[in-house]
Amino acid sequence: xSTPRFGxxxxxxxxxxxxxxxxxxxxxxxxxxxxxxxxFGRSFMGADPIKEAEHALxxxxxxxxxxxxxxxxxxxxxxxxxxxxxRRTLGLYGFAYGCVHFLTxxxxxxxxxxxxxxxxxxxxxxxxxxxxxIVGMSALLLMVPLAITSTTSMIARLGRRxxxxxxxxxxxxxxxxxxxxxxxxKDVAEPAMGAVVLAVLLGSRVxxxxxxxxx
Amino acid sequence: xxxxxxxxxxxxxxxxxxxxxRRFLAAAGAAGAGLLGAGALSRLAAAPQPQRPLGTPYxxxxxxxxxxxxxxxxxxxxxxxxxxxxxxxxxAQGFRTRPWTVRVDGLxxxxxxxxxxxxxxxxxxxxxIYRFRCVEAWSMVIPWRGIPLADVVARAQPTSQAKFVExxxxxxxxxxxxxxxxxxxxxxxxxxxxxxxxxxxxxxxxGVYGRDLPPQNGAPLRLVTPWKYGFKxxxxxxxxRFVERMPRTTWAAAxxxxxxxxxxxxxxxxxxxxxxxxxxRIGNFRRIxxxxxxxxxxxxxxxxxxxxxxxxx
Numbered sequence: 001x002s003t004p005r006f007g008x009x010x011x012x013x014x015x016x017x018x019x020x021x022x023x024x025x026x027x028x029x030x031x032x033x034x035x036x037x038x039x040f041g042r043s044f045m046g047a048d049p050i051k052e053a054e055h056a057l058x059x060x061x062x063x064x065x066x067x068x069x070x071x072x073x074x075x076x077x078x079x080x081x082x083x084x085x086x087r088r089t090l091g092l093y094g095f096a097y098g099c100v101h102f103l104t105x106x107x108x109x110x111x112x113x114x115x116x117x118x119x120x121x122x123x124x125x126x127x128x129x130x131x132x133x134i135v136g137m138s139a140l141l142l143m144v145p146l147a148i149t150s151t152t153s154m155i156a157r158l159g160r161r162x163x164x165x166x167x168x169x170x171x172x173x174x175x176x177x178x179x180x181x182x183x184x185x186k187d188v189a190e191p192a193m194g195a196v197v198l199a200v201l202l203g204s205r206v207x208x209x210x211x212x213x214x215x
Numbered sequence: 216x217x218x219x220x221x222x223x224x225x226x227x228x229x230x231x232x233x234x235x236x237r238r239f240l241a242a243a244g245a246a247g248a249g250l251l252g253a254g255a256l257s258r259l260a261a262a263p264q265p266q267r268p269l270g271t272p273y274x275x276x277x278x279x280x281x282x283x284x285x286x287x288x289x290x291x292x293x294x295x296x297x298x299x300x301x302x303x304x305x306x307a308q309g310f311r312t313r314p315w316t317v318r319v320d321g322l323x324x325x326x327x328x329x330x331x332x333x334x335x336x337x338x339x340x341x342x343x344i345y346r347f348r349c350v351e352a353w354s355m356v357i358p359w360r361g362i363p364l365a366d367v368v369a370r371a372q373p374t375s376q377a378k379f380v381e382x383x384x385x386x387x388x389x390x391x392x393x394x395x396x397x398x399x400x401x402x403x404x405x406x407x408x409x410x411x412x413x414x415x416x417x418x419x420x421x422g423v424y425g426r427d428l429p430p431q432n433g434a435p436l437r438l439v440t441p442w443k444y445g446f447k448x449x450x451x452x453x454x455x456r457f458v459e460r461m462p463r464t465t466w467a468a469a470x471x472x473x474x475x476x477x478x479x480x481x482x483x484x485x486x487x488x489x490x491x492x493x494x495x496r497i498g499n500f501r502r503i504x505x506x507x508x509x510x511x512x513x514x515x516x517x518x519x520x521x522x523x524x525x526x527x528x
Binding site for chain 1 (some may be wrong): 230286290294298300301351353398411469470480485487488489490492493495497498500501502503506
């Protein structure tokens, strides 16, 4: 491996704590505000704080999945190989935000198990008849095996199979963007922008693979 | 004309009480959640105090309380001013609603172009508190001010050929920035069957909370049909036309599988992407059941006798 193009041969010491702090901050902010709004009569998040929180958490999920996909091209471009070990952190944050997004939808929005007017039949219908929920749920469920096998010992144990399994990291953000696009009513501008970013992130890999193959 | 039962006024929480309750909750929140961000003072303090009395309640259910003026005027869909629900309150500021002309035409004996003042003058302006149900499964209780559309129909004298009324929003991308994007087929068009238009519940609203409509809520003139989903409520109306055929209405044309012409609130007929059986009332946490025709079945169900409401959604 080459020496870094932009200095920084090793990771700055502040990077890991800053990354964790910065990654947790939006969730802490959103969850505190939605609790303050829903249960304490405040209005930090507008008239419908539940929907606002649900959407914000969904968008952060996609941002972290994108960030995890950005690590490899950024590492190849800058030569900062120490970035690689933060890819896992970013991916796990994507999973965590996906879980909180799901819980906000299930418990606060649809109020499964909370509202006496929402029964299992309704949940069943949501999970079997509504394509945008099926796509979103698939993305979340596919992240579970990736999270479980993200530990260093699992990487060692699974070897080549780990690399195959973790190709799901390319599929999941695509499902996320599709879920986003299907959830909006008519204005697909933002999910379309997400699709463009994803295309660039995945396209850069194809280009890199071709270049390495011909070199 | 169908009789409209009114909820006894004893069932309605006086405004002073619910305003106080909100204040109490805001204060409790400030005390309990002060650590979360003391900077953002409750917006309630800054909101203009709504006028009294709020109006005559129609079809309200026990527990229904008017949604705060703040929420009614900052959270709504009005794609002409942006596709987010908090866009209109920002983007519609400065939208001029005077002078304003309303054109009444089509299959009627007395068509005409009216200055808004002349259009409204012959009618008695009424304050009515209605339930409001958005197709997106959130709801409000809104004190409207307006005139019955039936007055306008009677004055125009539709011919025997006229079966529908088509209502159209202003088309002016200069003043309505959302119209610069093709997110919908502008101008926004909505419509009613003639008997729906003549129904005494159908209102052409000119105000909320006893004051003029703010531009974000569809000033100076918007449709209110409380038994239908909110998207029927065409805003900033410039044209009322009597026609023979069912008008091509904007959302029904945009996504026919999700939005229909009738758009009657119906807990039995789900939106393809979510259930319509329950709704979240803005300002409250817990879901409440959605009622057939949004609680106005006694007054309007007879309009649809014999119709398959699953097909005519």
